[in-house]
Amino acid sequence: MIRNLQRTTLRDQCLNALRSAITSGQLPTGHHLVETELAEAFGVSRGTLREAMRRLEQEGLLVAGSRGQLSVRHIEESEIRDIYRVRAALEALAARTLCEQPDRDERIATLEAHVRRMHEVQDNLIEQIETDLNFHRALCELSGNQALLTTWLTLEGPIRISIMHAGLEHALHNMAADRHDLIVCTLAENDAAHIEQVLVEHMDEAARRLMTALEQRAEG
Structure with a gap:
């Protein structure tokens, strides 16, 4: 899951990597996403990471908690x-x-x-x-x-x-x-x-x- 990304279409690569990690269970339901850790792991800026995370929130893969921190959505x-x-x-x-x-x-x-x-x-x-x-x-x-x-x-x-x-x-x-x-x-x-x-x-x-x-x- 974790790897440095090529310097082309960083936002899309980050988006796809996060989506795959969530879909495959590598990032399990309820897991809190830590921006600093993920940005460093993917080799992207926190701004690029936030763009990808916002897209995944719109898609219904991530959900914001009471303090605004995003986590992998849990489904009943x-x-x-x-x-x-x-x-x-x-x-x-x-x-x-x-x-x-x-x-x-x-x-x-x-x-x-x-x-x-x-x-x-x-x-x-x-x-x-x-x-x-x-x-x-x-x-x-x-x-x-x-x-x-x-x-x-x-x-x-x-x-x-x-x-x-x-x-x-x-x-x-x-x-x-x-x-x-x-x-x-x-x-x-x-x-x-x-x-x-x-x-x-x-x-x-x-x-x-x-x-x-x-x-x-x-x-x-």
């Missing part, structure tokens, strides 16, 4: 349930809309390429996280519904927090490439009702695993 079980219900509704609508497009085969081919990439990065956690998010973001983008995509993007920060919140084992299961093969195969059937069912079940299973893990952690 009820929030995870709500996030994944909204995801299910958005992505089911995206899939139905994609099926209606005259060039649907080309759009599905784009999603197939995303899934192939998911299969290629099975041994790289950071890449698995990013390819998983890229697939679902692309599904919304390929629907052609800009309002839908904009709404989905507001959830991306909380989605990133939830990915690792319940532990690596559950995160890896939810991001498995074969789970996404099923989505693409069902899209190819051009059956709107069936793809909606598959996506709702996809999100329900992901949320259920996350919430069960949190319950077990609380009991332990």
